[in-house]
Amino acid sequence: MSDPVLVIGAGVAGMTAAVELADNGVQVVLVDRKSTIGGNALNLYKAFPTDDCFYCFEGNRWRPGIRKCFYRSAMIDQPNIELMTNTIIQDISGTPSKFTVKLVIGPQYVDPKKCIMCGLCVEVSEAFALESPQCQPQAVTYDPSKLDEGAKKAEQDCPTKAISLDANPSEKTITVSDIVLATGYHEMQPVAVDEYGYGVLQNVITQLELARILDPNGPLGGRLVRPSDGREAKRIMMIQCVGSRDENYYPFCSKICCVFALKHANIIANERADGRVSVVYMDIRTYDRHERYYREAREAGVEFVRGRISRVVSTEDDTLEITVYDSLLDKYLRFSIDLLVLSSALEPPEGLDEIIKTLGLKTASGYVGPADAASEDEVVVGEHVYACGGVLGPAEIPESVNQARAVVSKILQGRK
Numbered sequence: 001m002s003d004p005v006l007v008i009g010a011g012v013a014g015m016t017a018a019v020e021l022a023d024n025g026v027q028v029v030l031v032d033r034k035s036t037i038g039g040n041a042l043n044l045y046k047a048f049p050t051d052d053c054f055y056c057f058e059g060n061r062w063r064p065g066i067r068k069c070f071y072r073s074a075m076i077d078q079p080n081i082e083l084m085t086n087t088i089i090q091d092i093s094g095t096p097s098k099f100t101v102k103l104v105i106g107p108q109y110v111d112p113k114k115c116i117m118c119g120l121c122v123e124v125s126e127a128f129a130l131e132s133p134q135c136q137p138q139a140v141t142y143d144p145s146k147l148d149e150g151a152k153k154a155e156q157d158c159p160t161k162a163i164s165l166d167a168n169p170s171e172k173t174i175t176v177s178d179i180v181l182a183t184g185y186h187e188m189q190p191v192a193v194d195e196y197g198y199g200v201l202q203n204v205i206t207q208l209e210l211a212r213i214l215d216p217n218g219p220l221g222g223r224l225v226r227p228s229d230g231r232e233a234k235r236i237m238m239i240q241c242v243g244s245r246d247e248n249y250y251p252f253c254s255k256i257c258c259v260f261a262l263k264h265a266n267i268i269a270n271e272r273a274d275g276r277v278s279v280v281y282m283d284i285r286t287y288d289r290h291e292r293y294y295r296e297a298r299e300a301g302v303e304f305v306r307g308r309i310s311r312v313v314s315t316e317d318d319t320l321e322i323t324v325y326d327s328l329l330d331k332y333l334r335f336s337i338d339l340l341v342l343s344s345a346l347e348p349p350e351g352l353d354e355i356i357k358t359l360g361l362k363t364a365s366g367y368v369g370p371a372d373a374a375s376e377d378e379v380v381v382g383e384h385v386y387a388c389g390g391v392l393g394p395a396e397i398p399e400s401v402n403q404a405r406a407v408v409s410k411i412l413q414g415r416k
């Protein structure tokens with residue numbers, strides 16, 4: 001029997017590759033460093049191009065929705081997939097088609113096979129959390145840095161004895177024939193971009209943080225409020241290209257941030273009474289079929305200002321006074337707003353550098369680059385090494401899924 005395929009990263013791309021390989025009879029080891037799989041797509045609320053909100057089934061009061069996701073349910077049921085969450089790659093050696101991979105599995109504080117998601121531990125301790133109502137495995141997570149008295153009580157009272165606060169990490173070594181990199185992207189935390197005050201002013205947030213706020217199943221129940229005082233946010237400003245197309249941070253365009261900013265602007269303008277949105281931009285880049293988001297935003301009354309923000313000042317009541325240089329009018333404009341949303345650059349995730357170095361891969365703008373830049377096989381990044389989704393550079397979900405399918409096809413061809 002052939003050795004299994006290792007898929008690193010269980011976001012949309014990694015899950016697609018894993019399930020489709022498994023459906024074709026290939027054994028797969030799917031690892032993710034987090035306790036919950038799904039990656040960034042888990043927290044997007046409505047997603048373009050279909051504006052699907054993903055919440056399909058009724059849950060209960062505590063867990064209000066379950067995300068319909070073929071791949072995530074298949075993750076649990078498909079016997080050819082060994083899913084290892086809370087796991088990182090420590091070392092890769094061996095030769096292509098016979099890689100030896102050392103894995104470190106983090107302590108299993110909550111046994112997902114035993115957890116029945118009753119919510120008792122979350123009620124008594126801040127160390128336990130429900131990552132998402134749709135999380136897979138269906139289990140709460142535990143953060144040891146937040147250990148409190150409640151955590152010990154939760155361990156004692158858990159009805160299924162799923163909690164073990166003394167759990168230890170373990171190691172495992174596996175041999176795999178192929179490696180699929182699907183480690184996705186990270187939204188840059190724009191703390192170093194001083195002019196916007198992110199990390200200092202509470203009402204300055206990123207687009208991923210806005211998605212959590214807008215989500216009716218998110219921590220604020222979908223109420224569009226100012227983080228500083230919980231007051232309704234009526235005037236919202238978005239600023240594009242934060243850290244992208246900027247020699248000080250990332251010189252490349254992050255490709256999808258214009259579209260997701262417009263998606264959020266439309267949700268606010270169309271669904272929130274009194275919600276007024278301004279978008280400050282250098283260029284609006286809505287590639288492919290997504291031009292409709294730009295048209296719909298203009299129809300919905302979203303204001304577009306071509307220029308740059310030059311100053312953000314917070315007043316005593318936490319209103320943000322913003323000065324924008326309008327490059328079309330050649331003058332400075334002033335705005336009073338409740339929430340400033342930064343469309344921050346998408347950057348390679350932490351740890352990718354080491355994997356790239358260990359496997360001797362090429363790079364493109366910090367992401368994984370194709371082994372042969374002249375070839376159309378962008379998903380082939382080394383001998384028996386493939387990549388799909390955000391790890392190749394900013395990509396939307398359908399593109400990530402298509403790349404994952406291309407990887408599956410390459411691996412299956414190689415096994416014939």
Ligand SMILES: Cc1cc2nc3c(=O)[nH]c(=O)nc-3n(C[C@H](O)[C@H](O)[C@H](O)COP(=O)(O)OP(=O)(O)OC[C@H]3O[C@@H](n4cnc5c(N)ncnc54)[C@H](O)[C@@H]3O)c2cc1C
Binds near residue numbers: 012047089260
């Ligand atoms: C604000 C915002 C809104 C968006 N809205 C949309 C939208 O409406 N429609 C759309 O199509 N796309 C949207 N996107 C893009 C979408 O999030 C991506 O296309 C999608 O998440 C890519 O999936 P992925 O599997 O490649 O990566 P990710 O979702 O990033 O998943 C990567 C996985 O790999 C794991 N991982 C990372 N490093 C390691 C490691 N070293 N070891 C083990 N595991 C690791 C991570 O924990 C994660 O689970 C949006 C993005 C943003 C930022």
Ligand code: SF4
Binds near residue numbers: 110158
């Ligand atoms: S108390 Fe136990 S069963 Fe209930 S959610 Fe917490 S870990 Fe899961």
Ligand code: SF4
Binds near residue numbers: 241254284285
């Ligand atoms: S997609 Fe838009 S916001 Fe993002 S970097 Fe490119 S131009 Fe800037």
